[in-house]
Amino acid sequence: MRSLSPSAVAPASPSLSPPAVESSSEAGALYLRIAHTLAEAIRRGGLTRGQRMPSVRETARQQGVAISTVVQAYHWLEDARLIVARPRSGFFVAARTVTQLPEPTVARPTRRAHAVCVDVLGRRLLGQVQGSDMLSFSSGTPDPGLLDMERVRRTLVRTVQRQRAQLCHYPDPNGHVEARRALARYALHLGCSLDPEKITVTSGCMDAISLCLRAVTRPGDVVAIESPTHYSFLELLQSLHLRALEIPTHPRHGLSLDALQLALDTQDIRAVLVVPTLSNPLGSCMPVAERRRLAQMASQHQVAVIEDAVYNELVLNDELRRTVKSFDSSGHVMLCDSFTKTVAPGLRLGWVEAGRWTEDVRRLKNVQGGQTAVLELAMADLLGQAGHQAAMRKLRNAAATRLDEARGLIADSFPPRTRVSDPPGGFLLWLELPRGLDVQALQQAAQSERILVAPGTLFSSHARFKSCLRIGLGAEWSERHPQALRRVGELACRLFV
């Protein structure tokens, strides 16, 4: 384990303002200028790791700005993991030991599309963990302790009381108009200026993606997907009788647009299903310039890009919250999102802006019916609350801490030449174990000790990724978790001999 250069933890690009702030007031630019100056000082060693930061008041006086501007700047630095807040002591330059491990290699899937085949047994195993005594590393959803559930409960009770009349009527299948307005406001965080009239509320992100796929494909059609990809996507494609074309995906930069370009030039692809921010399982994030390019490709090839933005709130780097949809001028990008991973897994609400296929999606949605309007209105309320951004910051930081700890444990305990992803947020790590190590045997050995990990084969339709593992850090984190992760490493070492 060795320390990484500070620049590796700092956000990569000099232009770091979140898209929603870009066009905002002078004050917005000001806090960023101060944040950048301080970030630079940390990177150059002017402010050393572990050192106490100048107080907010002091910095405000020094820079001749309002205290609130400095608070904003410090929050930005906190998000970037450059400083940490310690209760009753102020802010300190982050002293984290960052683990250096090689990153996983890029998959080279076949160039042919194929019917989807899902590893039913492996999948069932992951599903059975809830309520069992298993120590789970299978969850990418944050545990309740990291979410502000009291805020959710309060809001929901208040909404039921106030909006009781909503229970009497069939809901608008497209979603309550107030909810759609709140979502349009929220979408500014994703760099999008959307018309509430074109937003459709769904019962989750998978529901949104399913509607999009049904709107733009017919059974037998080919859909381009990331490789590796989320097993739920494979199950969805299978259930809709669609064929999958797995596109090489870089563990840091996401879907290879060059490979996609080649595929679009040579094959009849009806949709591209992509998670540009913190893709599951890789945790990769497509660079902003590539997002722009993908939107252009969609338009040129008249192909639907179905963008899953479900992890965008979890990314540490503001600019990576920006969606492909924000570059879409021709309506070929269908943006799908939900709040399952960030507000409350139990609320089951998502939404979609389906661009030029809005009417097609809504026709399908109409058959299906709407969601419970009081839930939609509670969600609208929650998104507009001052506490929402603070809750998101807390969540991102908690995830970052877990990722760091887990990467450290992996570096210490797994066999040499183990490769692991280094995602800028979220709750997922992707491990590539040295060739020759039987991951299935490892998974079974772990399982016999009541430890659950997801084998790589679940994330491809063709039994690829046989030497990979996904480690999910979302489940409730106990003292036993670090031990258990270390134990998986030991088992791997034993199998490797």
Place this chain on the structure above:
Amino acid sequence: MRSLSPSAVAPASPSLSPPAVESSSEAGALYLRIAHTLAEAIRRGGLTRGQRMPSVRETARQQGVAISTVVQAYHWLEDARLIVARPRSGFFVAARTVTQLPEPTVARPTRRAHAVCVDVLGRRLLGQVQGSDMLSFSSGTPDPGLLDMERVRRTLVRTVQRQRAQLCHYPDPNGHVEARRALARYALHLGCSLDPEKITVTSGCMDAISLCLRAVTRPGDVVAIESPTHYSFLELLQSLHLRALEIPTHPRHGLSLDALQLALDTQDIRAVLVVPTLSNPLGSCMPVAERRRLAQMASQHQVAVIEDAVYNELVLNDELRRTVKSFDSSGHVMLCDSFTKTVAPGLRLGWVEAGRWTEDVRRLKNVQGGQTAVLELAMADLLGQAGHQAAMRKLRNAAATRLDEARGLIADSFPPRTRVSDPPGGFLLWLELPRGLDVQALQQAAQSERILVAPGTLFSSHARFKSCLRIGLGAEWSERHPQALRRVGELACRLFV
């Protein structure tokens, strides 16, 4: 208009016990014996129409039974529309003037299955009424005034408070176990003894039906449906790329099993989608013996029968609440249900018991994800409350009153030889206007006066039922509604000249 013989309003069959009660205590049989005796007296004229019934106490003494048994018997007579309760005056023999009108003829659809084509424009019109100033006769869903919404609100708030932890977790995609247990208990009312482990909660009845269709068919397969049928079914089949075979359906007795038998013998049919109780739009009810026969046919032909029981609680005659599923011993009947029409349209919860296809349905459901568990638990609570049966009784009686009033208005104002259905409950009437009357012109004339009716063509995939109209009585009933219905009749007379 002339008075009907009393036997026409009384339930048709001598065996009237609801299936759930069949196997219950002696007391259960006792109240029915008393009810039957009194019903017989009313039918024979021993108790004349409009006459005050003997008081509960008096009857109890006379028959030598407990007061509660007589109360049960009187409730049964009320459900059968043989007596009415008047506040502070006791019970009276029903004095309703029952309208005698010829019933609609049976459709003779083509014998070929065909791709489904939906009247998009007509359908859109019906969807746009909510919130407009239109006087709507398009709704089969009861208006809020007929539902016990305060009970729903109270229960929901209490459930959110008590079950807040449910908001933190992904719900069980099959539904919360407590909800599934409550549904199994509820299913006793439908004559079914179901295993909670085989029940799957859905986000409404259409969701349940959609899952069933997807589990048993592939795109291009043929599904047998009633003719006329609910337009939502046509939209659903279309969205799943299924072909429809329309089976003749009798306005009183429902789907012709002889015609279905012929179709099953000669064609490859993968599923039969049927609403045995109060089918939409006809309001027909399949006789109990036919329900048994349908279950047997499903088993013999190894074909899935998808049974929609969404209106079963609305039927006046207890025995017609019994499902085809209750006769299913081979697992070929997939029972779908929801509480949209009876408890709260806004709650969006349904369920399915998919028989031998339970695993297939659950696999699809798993991809889709679950519902909000607090809603499921609130529903479970509501179904178990003492007030539930009282609310159902109130709803059935209100519907019966509206049906009677509307049939009277139709007899008075529509052209001679207009035929109209006489459903034993629910909120829908099906009109067949004299040949030569342009129903499309009638619909447009009504629409220009801000009155909305559903043209018959919406209920078939092949522009059949051109001389039919569906009149929905579910919308909030105002003083303007009788006038408006009369006005539609006047417009029809004018067009008929």
